[in-house]
Amino acid sequence: MGCSSSLPGRSSGRLGGLNSSESGGVPDAKNLRVKLVLLGDSGVGKSCIVLRFVRGQFDPTSKVTVGASFLSQTIALQDSTTVKFEIWDTAGQERYAALAPLYYRGAAVAVIVYDITNPDSFNKAQYWVKELQKHGSADIVMALVGNKADLHEKREVPAQDGLEYAEKQGMFFIETSAKTADNINQLFEEIGKRLPRPSSSSS
Amino acid sequence: MASSESSSSSAQSLTFYGFLDKMRNPASVDLVRSIKSFIVSFSFYSPYPENDGKRVQEFFSIFEVAIMDHQLWENSSMEEIDCSMEGLEKYVMTKLFSRTFASSPEDVKIDQEISEKIHLLQTFLRPDHLDIRPFLRNESSWLLAEKELQKINSFKAPREKLLCIMSCCKVINNLLLNASISEDHALGGADDFLPVLIYITIKANPPHLHSNLRYIQLYRRQSKLMSEAAYYFTNLVSAKSFIVDLTAESLSIDASEFEENMQAASLTNKGATVEPSLVLNPTLEEQKDVGPATALDEAEDGFGTSYPYMDAEPGELTVADVERLLSLYKDVVTKYTNLRRAP
Numbered sequence: 364m365g366c367s368s369s370l371p372g373r374s375s376g377r378l379g380g381l382n383s384s385e386s387g388g389v390p391d392a393k394n395l396r397v398k399l400v401l402l403g404d405s406g407v408g409k410s411c412i413v414l415r416f417v418r419g420q421f422d423p424t425s426k427v428t429v430g431a432s433f434l435s436q437t438i439a440l441q442d443s444t445t446v447k448f449e450i451w452d453t454a455g456q457e458r459y460a461a462l463a464p465l466y467y468r469g470a471a472v473a474v475i476v477y478d479i480t481n482p483d484s485f486n487k488a489q490y491w492v493k494e495l496q497k498h499g500s501a502d503i504v505m506a507l508v509g510n511k512a513d514l515h516e517k518r519e520v521p522a523q524d525g526l527e528y529a530e531k532q533g534m535f536f537i538e539t540s541a542k543t544a545d546n547i548n549q550l551f552e553e554i555g556k557r558l559p560r561p562s563s564s565s566s
Numbered sequence: 567m568a569s570s571e572s573s574s575s576s577a578q579s580l581t582f583y584g585f586l587d588k589m590r591n592p593a594s595v596d597l598v599r600s601i602k603s604f605i606v607s608f609s610f611y612s613p614y615p616e617n618d619g620k621r622v623q624e625f626f627s628i629f630e631v632a633i634m635d636h637q638l639w640e641n642s643s644m645e646e647i648d649c650s651m652e653g654l655e656k657y658v659m660t661k662l663f664s665r666t667f668a669s670s671p672e673d674v675k676i677d678q679e680i681s682e683k684i685h686l687l688q689t690f691l692r693p694d695h696l697d698i699r700p701f702l703r704n705e706s707s708w709l710l711a712e713k714e715l716q717k718i719n720s721f722k723a724p725r726e727k728l729l730c731i732m733s734c735c736k737v738i739n740n741l742l743l744n745a746s747i748s749e750d751h752a753l754g755g756a757d758d759f760l761p762v763l764i765y766i767t768i769k770a771n772p773p774h775l776h777s778n779l780r781y782i783q784l785y786r787r788q789s790k791l792m793s794e795a796a797y798y799f800t801n802l803v804s805a806k807s808f809i810v811d812l813t814a815e816s817l818s819i820d821a822s823e824f825e826e827n828m829q830a831a832s833l834t835n836k837g838a839t840v841e842p843s844l845v846l847n848p849t850l851e852e853q854k855d856v857g858p859a860t861a862l863d864e865a866e867d868g869f870g871t872s873y874p875y876m877d878a879e880p881g882e883l884t885v886a887d888v889e890r891l892l893s894l895y896k897d898v899v900t901k902y903t904n905l906r907r908a909p
Contacts, residue, residue, distance in 0.1 A: 405754075406757070409756075431746075431753060433798070451797050454756045454760035456697070459760060459804075465807070466804070
């Protein structure tokens with residue numbers, strides 16, 4: 364299923380984190396906390412991308428919450444801003460499509476994932492983009508992600524198609540491989556850079 | 567739990583007793599008066615959930631500001647302030663419970679409809695109807711998750727109700743993680759999580775599902791219904807919504823087979839229309855209905871809301887209590903068994 368190499372290690376058995384401690388303090392211009400919703404067909408590797416992102420950060424000071432479907436991770440950007448991503452995974456099966464608004468309501472970021480070996484999943488991604496344009500918050504940051512980029516020989520969606528579509532919609536586009544970790548950090552760093560900063564900035 | 571704040575002097579202030587203790591202090595007489603008059607003010611109006619929720623949240627915010635400047639909380643850590651606020655939420659909402667929980671006839675009706683629909687679904691729904699992957703079918707984990715969810719009606723405080731949802735989701739999460747480790751399957755995230763939660767919700771059929779969710783949404787302190795808690799809460803809202811709208815097309819099942827099963831189930835159910843959910847709640851309320859006139863000093867003991875029978879005499883019990891007693895008994899045994907198993 365594509366992310367076998369990013370299975371959680373034994374250490375994630377500690378998973379204590381359901382008693383969500385909000386002790387990170389009040390978010391400010393330098394310490395952003397954002398809700399990020401993941402959308403995309405089932406099987407495109409949404410959770411693998413996140414798992415790779417969360418486990419790939421080796422900053423021992425960062426507090427990582429590992430759940431099967433909710434994860435949070437903090438990154439530091441070059442301008443010394445930190446961004447805590449609270450990542451909401453959604454069930455990608457068709458029968459749950461009508462429930463998506465419950466999840467993307469109030470999200471600052473939407474990451475829409477498809478599988479480059481599966482054209483249907485690319486169509487589904489475009490469906491989500493339209494839905495978010497209609498019903499998501501107006502200033503939502505959207506990223507289109509073509510995952511499983513390591514499977515060159517099985518590719519059915521050319522990178523050019525993804526790029527062109529994303530440009531037309533004014534979104535950020537990237538191809539990733541959760542398996543090799545290619546572009547995973549870049550994805551989240553780029554999102555971090557594109558986040559609107561609170562106007563009450565002290566700078 | 568945060569281990570950073572471990573000084574023994576502050577331990578007391580981090581419990582519900584700690585809150586009651588502060589309220590007993592003569593210095594907090596104004597605060598006590600404001601709490602009491604706020605609670606009493608609810609008896610002047612008829613229930614109007616949206617508005618009631620707003621009023622309660624406003625009161626929480628005002629109270630928080632008040633204690634931040636208060637001599638009794640001088641030098642208190644954020645954690646201690648937070649615990650006092652949790653105490654306030656528990657106190658106020660326990661007092662206002664019968665006034666705010668399932669307070670509108672529409673809510674009661676929706677609860678009943680959902681419960682009846684689930685009752686029908688229970689007779690034939692199988693994990694493959696929701697395409698739950700075989701390695702996630704683990705009866706003992708599922709049973710544990712069901713029990714956690716069913717406990718939601720043993721509590722009046724929004725925080726404690728929310729914790730039941732969190733515990734249920736935590737059991738499912740552990741199952742998902744363990745299955746992916748031991749069976750070497752990729753972690754499926756929400757694709758796996760939501761179907762299991764829906765299935766467990768159907769198996770558990772927690773009474774007043776809709777009202778519980780609405781109550782938490784309206785009365786849990788807003789700063790606490792965020793992040794991870796909000797995520798798992800949203801999942802249960804979403805499970806409920808899926809069940810409400812569920813038709814044959816929502817499942818991997820033949821449409822005619824679905825209809826036949828639903829009809830057969832409703833025929834069998836017609837004879838026995840004892841709706842357990844209708845019996846449960848009044849019992850709980852009668853047991854613990856503390857009027858607004860009760861002084862704050864009258865401390866609710868630790869088991870109060872969770873184990874309302876601790877002080878009961880055999881003569882006071884009625885047949886209606888049997889079901890609840892049995893479910894509490896099962897809870898205790900499950901907890902005990904799990905504790906014993908823990909390394």
